Amino acid sequence: MQPAYLILENSAVFEGRAFGRPVPSGGVVGEVVFTTGMTGYLETLTDPSYYGQIIVQTFPMIGNYGVIRSDFESPNVQPRGYIVREWCEHPSNFRSEGDLDSLLNEAGIPGLCGVDTRAVTRMIRERGVMNGAITSDPSKVRMDRVKEYVIKDSVRSVSAPHPEVIPASGGTVYRVVLWDFGAKANIARSLASRGCEVTAVPSVYTADRIASLEPDGVMLCNGPGDPADNPEIIGEIKKLTETGIPIFGICLGHQLLALAAGAKTGRLKYGHRGANQPVRDVKTGSLYITTQNHGYMVIPESIPDGAAELRYINANDGTCEGMDYRNIPAFSVQFHPEAAAGPLDTGFLFDRFTGMMEARGHAQK
16 A cells, blocks of 8 residues: 555644545545544445545544445445544455445545544644645645635535435324435434335425425434535525424534524534534433534524523533424434434434424324
8 A cells, every 4th residue: 555644734744554546646635523433434434414524533443344335324425535543454244245445446535544543633632623635745735725625515515416205114104304404314214213204305495395395394404514604594494493394403404493593603623523422411411422423513602582492412511412492393403313323322302303293283183
């Protein structure tokens, strides 16, 4: 394997070896983030929320159970680059259909192994999230290009171009529209397993078009980028909240719903990414371990009086992890209750959503 390098926007250079797509000398630029998951690298690589980013895995060995396409969260490999301490060249798993090197090469994504990922992670934790480039020659990387890199048109880039219907398992009880901002596949599966026929619609749909489908509920899903970069979607969500249709927001959907209600969002120093984030329910005192993947947060102090109440907080840094809305049938969480991969502590939130749809149905009769 050829030598290759990660160069951060502060000019720090980390040496490694290239795998996956051949690394160009001019570099592949992205926002460098780290994730702490011990398993689930396939779900990570195919999570649309990583669009535009270079992922650093903190767990030292990646690729040991190979490539299993049924575990993918979307059809495509989403990040711009992938960095690991040790890449397992010879996976061992009866489900494996290939190896990580072949997957990245097929997807056109450069990989970097043999890197001191602990040192990279510590630097990001101390200095905050930075842009970076994977390159075969640091001297040929234009640092102005690295520093100026911004993830653009992220939601539209990962949203499905056409509607898709995911049938309910064992018969339809509820009809749910999943507004696709870059949805992980397990969100639809989690709804389908609870008797929901899910219609996933593109991000460019309007509130009127969604309401015309006569759903029992609407799911606002995860997705990439800065939530404030989506003013058209935020405006349509605000219109949707006036229909009385129950709404459940996850991750980016949580942030967009808050912005539609008049709150503000801000950027975290280095984000929450991984399957070990502790979350506390401020109403009951219960503590849950959650899977997360986000670089922005809702600012609780910005929530207009009477619009919503803080329901969940991060037990590490106290940031907002979920809200209950007061005047509309809606709630949202920053973490992933479908948790692919990760703990299933908060799967009951899907049951809460179906309970809201059932209550609305009874109220309309």
